[in-house]
Amino acid sequence: MKYSWIFILCFLLNLPSNIFSQDIRWYDPSDKIEDQIPIFNFSGQGWNHNALESPFQRLPLSAKKEVRNELWKLSRFSTGITINFSTDASTIYVRYKVEDYIQKPHRAATGLSGIDLYVTNQNHETPFWCKGKFQFGDTIVYTFGHLNSMNVEHVNSDYQLYLPMSCAIDWLEIGIPENATLSGIEKDIKLPIVVYGTSIVQGSAASRPGMAWTSILQRNLDREIINLGFAGNGRMEPEIIKYIADIKASIYVIDCLPNLIGVPNQELAQKMEMAAKMLKKVHPKTPILFVQHPGFPQELVNKSSLEKVKSINDLLEINYLSLRKIYSEGIYLLSKNEIDMCMDCTVEGTHPTDLGMNIYAEAYSRKIREIFDFNQKD
Amino acid sequence: MKYSWIFILCFLLNLPSNIFSQDIRWYDPSDKIEDQIPIFNFSGQGWNHNALESPFQRLPLSAKKEVRNELWKLSRFSTGITINFSTDASTIYVRYKVEDYIQKPHRAATGLSGIDLYVTNQNHETPFWCKGKFQFGDTIVYTFGHLNSMNVEHVNSDYQLYLPMSCAIDWLEIGIPENATLSGIEKDIKLPIVVYGTSIVQGSAASRPGMAWTSILQRNLDREIINLGFAGNGRMEPEIIKYIADIKASIYVIDCLPNLIGVPNQELAQKMEMAAKMLKKVHPKTPILFVQHPGFPQELVNKSSLEKVKSINDLLEINYLSLRKIYSEGIYLLSKNEIDMCMDCTVEGTHPTDLGMNIYAEAYSRKIREIFDFNQKD
Incomplete structure (x- = not known):
């Protein structure tokens, strides 16, 4: 009975019906686990998370008093930051909340506060784009499905999640099915x-x-x-x-x-x-x-x-x-x-x-x- | 004094200050003038305006009872219709109201209900894009300025105004300065x-x-x-x-x-x-x-x-x-x-x-x- 209601609620909210169910493990990718290769590595940031006010920002906290207030606000926007991880999940869920979202007539929500996912695996050199179904609201939800239909050996593939370009992230979580495996990707050693x-x-x-x-x-x-x-x-x-x-x-x-x-x-x-x-x-x-x-x-x-x-x-x-x-x-x-x-x-x-x-x-x-x-x- | 208030109002509404002033002549391009080459000719429509319910639609009124209601609604959207005219105006104003506007997360307002203007004159073969400042609201206003700075002889140039792609137009007016000249363009005789x-x-x-x-x-x-x-x-x-x-x-x-x-x-x-x-x-x-x-x-x-x-x-x-x-x-x-x-x-x-x-x-x-x-x- 409980599940029927969840199903109806999800249908009404146009959300995937398993978004609230028990079979998704949710991760805060900014959680630190000491002495381990992080499962989620961040790319596109010039400073360690220790130096930042929030893990999704582009200038260190020390800059807050040194740069103009307007610029500091923009430095909180997550553009260019990607979260990289490896999984064999057939569906990847991302849910997040943004701040300072500004609607503009010449820009779509997907460009202002949307995310993007690309995958690389053994079969191809260049990253492939992954289709996500999205739902914009107080919480923004993306569901990237059918990820394993070409991955016949069901090995882990490397994913790169691009964060929003024109807003600050309040919080963000990545979900994968309970039975999927998840592992870290070594950070690229080439200079950025x-x-x-x-x-x-x-x-x-x-x-x-x-x-x-x-x-x-x-x-x-x-x-x-x-x-x-x-x-x-x-x-x-x-x-x-x-x-x-x-x-x-x-x-x-x-x-x-x-x-x-x-x-x-x-x-x-x-x-x-x-x-x-x-x-x-x-x-x-x-x-x-x-x-x-x-x-x-x-x-x-x-x-x-x-x-x-x-x-x-x-x-x-x-x-x-x-x-x-x-x-x-x-x-x-x-x-x-x-x-x-x-x-x-x-x-x-x-x-x-x-x-x-x-x-x-x-x-x-x-x-x-x-x-x-x-x-x-x- | 009156003009100061208009100026302040326009400033607050982010509109060009001459938008309400007396020096713009406004035209309803769908007005018919008998026995004359129309100053505004419509392109991109398969039927004469006499056959249409509104001049900005894409199927004749007779289709209303024959096609599915959903399709009829979409046929009221003005996509592909252009209004063509010739003028030496240095600024062209367009104001209009739309119906059935549907916001979508992956589309910007400029794509859903915005317009576009291109110009052709003696100096170039392919049409050039004209920048318009826009203001989206109950009435949408575009102001296309600086149109004559390359047109040293101040002869008329041919303009093509592209109407919105994903909404129906309730009404639309084109404005040019009082002192500008305006003339019709012969309709292309090539089959569409x-x-x-x-x-x-x-x-x-x-x-x-x-x-x-x-x-x-x-x-x-x-x-x-x-x-x-x-x-x-x-x-x-x-x-x-x-x-x-x-x-x-x-x-x-x-x-x-x-x-x-x-x-x-x-x-x-x-x-x-x-x-x-x-x-x-x-x-x-x-x-x-x-x-x-x-x-x-x-x-x-x-x-x-x-x-x-x-x-x-x-x-x-x-x-x-x-x-x-x-x-x-x-x-x-x-x-x-x-x-x-x-x-x-x-x-x-x-x-x-x-x-x-x-x-x-x-x-x-x-x-x-x-x-x-x-x-x-x-």
């Missing part, structure tokens, strides 16, 4: 790519977190990416560069121009010099990639849009050339031409859709592969 | 492409109406498209085929498989035979293009998804081959392989994002160009 930027880096307006360009790039290059994109607040500030210099990286990407249009020339020059100086002081051999503005799609119609972008891009290039003279190696440029954004690549003139995100990711893949190849040859 | 299909044809989950694959195709081929996509209701039904046969077209596209998965083999065969028979009877020389299911992105992980698609696609191909024997000419197939949808092309496993829409449009462009070229050679 650190990206400092704007809302575009943060993932707006990708349809889901796996489609932010940093997520696509991470799968393309099989390399951890630490996403320090802050919507409207990617201003190449010393207090952020200081924290970035904390992270031992394979490359530092500085993609802040979309938030610096209108900044006086002298100020941009100072910002770039400061960024290069602070990073090169600690990591003299690590490449720094400065990125031009991708342009606005309306620049075909609106002359002032075209001119604003040309002006700031020209200045970035001049400063990039100066910095190359100061630092004999390791200063790079990704140009607007190399990004080659298409006219129909944004939803509202600023934020790339999945179409634009894919173009961004391709341009970054080419450039970063080139830089890595060049540095390996040395 | 008629597309009958599902939610994917209707435009879900494009980020804005200009990014539905039918809209991209229409710009690619410079050819009117009549969009008869009905979310969840593209079932290859005789009552719809009957109405399609009303329209003199350059090609009939039947892309219904995503809504026919699970339909018994015999039934699909009958549907295809019926469709070909009804259309060929009236338009023996007009090509008919049957389209396979694009596949599900989760088919890499989920065997049953893969099998369902293979099964219905195989059947479509068998029936297509039979029909080619019956009708010596003009039966074509767009295959899953030719569509070549990518794994990351949907938002939730079913509906293409702009990335998927672009791939669809490219596949259709290639195929339809091929068919048109072939038929011209005859």
Whole structure:
């Protein structure tokens, strides 16, 4: 009788009927188990959980007093963070609650507060996307089913769960059936790519977190990416560069121009010099990639849009050339031409859709592969 | 004093301050002026406005009693309809009210009830996208500004306004500054492409109406498209085929498989035979293009998804081959392989994002160009 009511309740709430039942084991992936390889390892964060206020944040607690309040709020958003684990479960459940959710007319809930799951197993090299049924409410629930139908040996597969791009996570739990096995994945030892930027880096307006360009790039290059994109607040500030210099990286990407249009020339020059100086002081051999503005799609119609972008891009290039003279190696440029954004690549003139995100990711893949190849040859 | 209050009100409502002022002339584009070339011509509709219940609908009033109620409701949605006009206005305003707006977690408001504007003028062949600032509320307001900064001679440019994809329009007005000129555009005499299909044809989950694959195709081929996509209701039904046969077209596209998965083999065969028979009877020389299911992105992980698609696609191909024997000419197939949808092309496993829409449009462009070229050679 009790189960019938649960079934009816679930039906009414459009939830899978076993979501409250006893046959799912729920885990808080941020729980620490001493002296063990963690079953859930977090990727995309520059600091250990001990240094953070919450396990789903992107800047350490020490930054709270040092960075602007607006930026601190955005650093609580979980974009670019993935939770990695291995299981033979045929269904994976994720339930979570978010804070500071902001509805925007040009963004869907799946892009603002949705999650994404990809799987890798013995049979394929690149991660495959997993379909999840979702239910948005006070608690958001995703159910990823039919995960084992191609996995005939029922061995564990490696999963990568992408967390929401534009909200803070209050709590999150991962559930698997009682009879499924679960194991940890060794953390990748390759040095991560650190990206400092704007809302575009943060993932707006990708349809889901796996489609932010940093997520696509991470799968393309099989390399951890630490996403320090802050919507409207990617201003190449010393207090952020200081924290970035904390992270031992394979490359530092500085993609802040979309938030610096209108900044006086002298100020941009100072910002770039400061960024290069602070990073090169600690990591003299690590490449720094400065990125031009991708342009606005309306620049075909609106002359002032075209001119604003040309002006700031020209200045970035001049400063990039100066910095190359100061630092004999390791200063790079990704140009607007190399990004080659298409006219129909944004939803509202600023934020790339999945179409634009894919173009961004391709341009970054080419450039970063080139830089890595060049540095390996040395 | 009065103007200050209007200014403050507009500021608070985040509306352009001249939206209520006297210097905008507002037009109801559906107003008829006898014996004149209409200033606003509608494209993407198979019937004259006289035959419609409202000027923004996609099936004639006579269909109301003949088609399922659910389908009739969807036919009131304005997807694929564009309003075309010519002006030298530097700003174009559009305000409108919609009905039956349904919020979905995987779709943004810009995709559900937003509009889109493209411009063509003497300087370029392909239409350019125009940035609009939008305000969603009881009345939705778009302001497209800076339209003349590249148009140094201030001649009229041709505009194409794409109407919302997933709601019915209650009323809509287009505003231009008092001093701007406005003129009609001769309607294209080339026969339109008629597309009958599902939610994917209707435009879900494009980020804005200009990014539905039918809209991209229409710009690619410079050819009117009549969009008869009905979310969840593209079932290859005789009552719809009957109405399609009303329209003199350059090609009939039947892309219904995503809504026919699970339909018994015999039934699909009958549907295809019926469709070909009804259309060929009236338009023996007009090509008919049957389209396979694009596949599900989760088919890499989920065997049953893969099998369902293979099964219905195989059947479509068998029936297509039979029909080619019956009708010596003009039966074509767009295959899953030719569509070549990518794994990351949907938002939730079913509906293409702009990335998927672009791939669809490219596949259709290639195929339809091929068919048109072939038929011209005859």
